Amino acid sequence: xxxxxxxxxxxxxxxxxxxxxxxxxxxxxxxxxxxxxxxxxxxxxxxxxxxxxxxxxxxxxxxxxxxxxxxxxxxxxxxxxxxxxxxxxxxxxxxxxxxxxxxxxxxxxxxxxxxxxxxxxxxxxxxxxxxxxx
Numbered sequence: 001x002x003x004x005x006x007x008x009x010x011x012x013x014x015x016x017x018x019x020x021x022x023x024x025x026x027x028x029x030x031x032x033x034x035x036x037x038x039x040x041x042x043x044x045x046x047x048x049x050x051x052x053x054x055x056x057x058x059x060x061x062x063x064x065x066x067x068x069x070x071x072x073x074x075x076x077x078x079x080x081x082x083x084x085x086x087x088x089x090x091x092x093x094x095x096x097x098x099x100x101x102x103x104x105x106x107x108x109x110x111x112x113x114x115x116x117x118x119x120x121x122x123x124x125x126x127x128x129x130x131x132x133x134x
Contacts, residue, residue, distance in 0.1 A: 002122055002125050003025040003026065004022040004023060005022065006020060006022060006108065007023035009043055011037070011041070016037065017035075017036075018035050018037055019033070019035070020032070020033050020108065021033075022120065039106060039109055042056065042113075046109060046112040068093065069093055069094060071091065072111070073092045073117075074116060074119055075090065075102070076090065076107075076119045076120070076121065077118070079124065080123075080127050080128070085124070087104040087107040088100060089102045
């Protein structure tokens with residue numbers, strides 16, 4: 001796994017597709033992921049630490065995990081199949097790690113909200129870097 005960080009969020013209110021860019025924490029490689037508008041807003045809100053009067057979906061999920069004595073340890077972009085990224089949210093609960101299947105946008109929204117590390121599988125990073133060199 002390669003440690004990554006959120007580098008950019010590109011939001012266009014005239015498009016259904018938004019873009020986030022992940023960059024290698026200790027390197028130069030980066031790649032974009034296309035996400036939905038609501039997820040982009042959630043990530044942007046978390047980055048800018050904008051409070052909401054009531055919990056939104058990602059706030060709710062984070063609160064549920066905490067109330068169930070869990071903590072988000074890390075998120076992983078674990079696979080790439082047919083140009084679709086797959087992610088996992090790794091939750092530590094009572095000394096056990098639990099892997100939850102997730103869309104990358106939701107996992108990254110939770111990671112940014114909780115300042116949680118983001119990792120990408122080496123095979124995924126190598127594949128997307130091939131795209132950049134075409």
